Amino acid sequence: MDLALAHRLIKLVAESQPQGAILVFLPGWFHITRLQERLTQCAVLGNVKTSLVLPLHSQVRAPPFPNPTPTLGPSLDPFGSAALPPIPPCARK
Numbered sequence: 001m002d003l004a005l006a007h008r009l010i011k012l013v014a015e016s017q018p019q020g021a022i023l024v025f026l027p028g029w030f031h032i033t034r035l036q037e038r039l040t041q042c043a044v045l046g047n048v049k050t051s052l053v054l055p056l057h058s059q060v061r062a063p064p065f066p067n068p069t070p071t072l073g074p075s076l077d078p079f080g081s082a083a084l085p086p087i088p089p090c091a092r093k
Helices: 002-018 029-041
Strands: none
Touching: 002 029
């Protein structure tokens, strides 16, 4: 696995797109942690104000991170706080 190539590709995408997310699949925890180290040391991708590098693996608990979407307040919530009514039995498939 060429982590230098993966790093360059991620950096290229990050610099060419104004915002968004990049999802990278790697073969194992070793590669995940090594690429995370490279990305967090990078001047472009290591900036905690503009980038968030989250290492995820099925055998490791996800680290806590802030919710990027604010909770809708009552004035912005189109459904209000009311629960949806149950679906009538005749309408179920």
